[in-house]
Amino acid sequence: MKKIDIACIIDDDPIFIFGIKKIMELIGFSKSFMIFHNGKEALNNLKAIVSQEEKLPDVILLDLNMPILDGWQFLEEFIKVPCKKKIIIYIVSSSVDPEDVLRAESYQEVSDYIVKPVSVQKLKEILNDIQKAG
């Protein structure tokens, strides 16, 4: 069983962040969190971490609908960044548009597409999957 070190949440919705963080803490999802409020902020910071060879997150929960740089734009940029570490990326969105689902599937870097809301139960399953895969 692999213990998740850092979980990264990229979302512009403070309630969602509050909630998901709470649930994560509740089920002991990870040791620490890294939180960004839009794609741009996340990309800049993650790039800096890569270049300074600091500790990258193990899991990224990525929202789609965000200001400045949305989830897709972040993904486009982020997969170009050379990085040795395998980061598990989940898209977590309210959108049920099949187009979004299909688009998510086209990225091999994206493990799954999770439709909000994320319940305690759902997060436990995700945690399970990650640990199994690890």
Added chain:
Amino acid sequence: MIQDKSHMDQGTESLKQNYLKKELYTLIKKDDLIFDFVQEAGLDGLWFWDLNNPENEWMNAKFWTTLGYNPNEMPHTSSAWQDIINKDDLKLVYQNFAKHCKDPSHPYDQVVRYTHKHGHTIWIQCRGLVLRDDKGKPRRMIGAHTDITKLKEVELQLQRQVNRYHHVIEGTNLGTWEWNVQTGETIFNERWAEIIGYKLSELEPISINTWVENSNPDDLKKSNQVLQKHFEGKTSFYEFEARMKHKNGDWIWVLDRGKVVSWDTNGNPEWMIGSHQEITKKKKDYERNRLFIEQAPSAIAMFDNSMCYLAASQEWFNVFKIDKQEIVGKSYYEISPKIATKWEINHKKCLSGKIIKNNAERIQNDNGSVQWLSWEFRPWYTNDNKVGGIIIHTSDITKIKREQELKSLLEVAEKQNKRLKNFAHIVSHNLKSHSGNFEMLLDLFAQENPEMQDNEIIQLFKTASDHLSKTIVHLNEVVLMNTSVKDNLTELNLRQAANKAIESVLAIAIENEVIINNNIDPKLNVLGVSAYLDSILLNFITNGIKYSTTKRNSYVTLSADLQDDYVVVNIEDNGLGIDLKRHRSKLFGMYKTFHNNKDARGIGLFITKNQVEAIGGKIEVYSTVDQGTTFKIYLKYEKN
């Protein structure tokens, strides 16, 4: 003049009756002056001939002056005039002279030509009388000349005119007729007969019946009416186009024209003169035009120059709402008085050779309805390049006008629809985020505060949150419904799709004790979108289970059959049924439920109907309350 005996006898008789004549005759015998006057003033020449010595002939002065010669220079010999008389006429003179000598009753009277001294011809009527001795032998001859040159010239001129008239008739190929209205006596020229393929001799005896027997009976009736008008003085001449039977059996057309030229003392027409002109080709051309116009798919009518119909298309009747009737020959003003009067100025302009158009004119009809017309007036020309009338071409563009309005409406609707879709997208997405948060927070709250699980407010909160989420899910389904999938349908096996749906509802079927039968032929394929077909079947089957009744053993049975281009899927249950009288119109509306079933959510049928229609199908429903419901789903059939 003294011509023959009988005349002289009459003369002697009259002498007895008139004293002045008697006196004149006596005077002539006594006084030479009287005779000189008579022969100079009354005649254009006098001669007296010695037949015993034929070279001796006395001619008076007038004889020579008439011919341009000086009498004093001319000898009193017969050879003198024989040199200047026309040689052919001289032969005639000798012939008549010989006959008259032999038989006194044969008159010596002929017209001869002399050459005037200046070269021109002088026409002389020459009359003579042989005087005989006791034995009846010719001894002397007396003769008189009358200059008829002027008369002759008039006659020649007249002859030339007659010839010219003949040439005109021949040149224009006119048949002529002369008809005595009262006796029926009739004269035709050769061309008259030739028009109908005969020689004049073949038609003998000629009478007015020759015309009657060779004409079309219908036309004859009309022709008589036209004729009557002329007889009554209502028309200045008679004119009619009539059909005649040609010798070869064909009907040919003639333009028959004529005029009464003499009237009897009672004022009744007596002689009438007229002509026949063959116009078969013109008529056939016209007939072809007429047929062409009648068959034309647009509204066309052809008028003569007094705005009487020559032809009209069927569409013309439709556009101007004219009752089916024979309108050829009738006035435009009589048939459509309102619009004709409205367009009167245009008719006149057009008849003077102008082309007039209007792309859209608004016409208010008598019944208040509005019609939009586009029209064109065009003159048409006869062979001699005169305006023969006009052709009106119109289109009823009311529909097009309305379509234009509709189109702009549609554009507005399309834009609004687009905005609405956008709006729905945003609303559903945003609402979804918020309701998601609610759900998540409630979930979290429950986890953190297990003691609050039974709090009623928290419970209701949770229900409200669930309903909100579900509503948003439905809203999304509706928003995402894509009605343009019709073009890319794929082939789907119906039975397999049904099985898949049955599998997924198996749990609730068992729970509700409903048996599901799938009787669909495994070979049946339909055209559709896989996700839609699954959803459609799932919805109907779920529906059947949900509205089953506990009163009997429930079932939902699926079957399918072919109907034309459709596969009809029958989903039959024996459940609660729907009161269709009350609910049919609302059955497939959004958020309509007809039962107090706790799961009824009313969105299913709405979505399903839209999905069925999106893949080109339709739904029928048959139901009896408390007996069951059958939904018939028509889906596009894929043969191969």
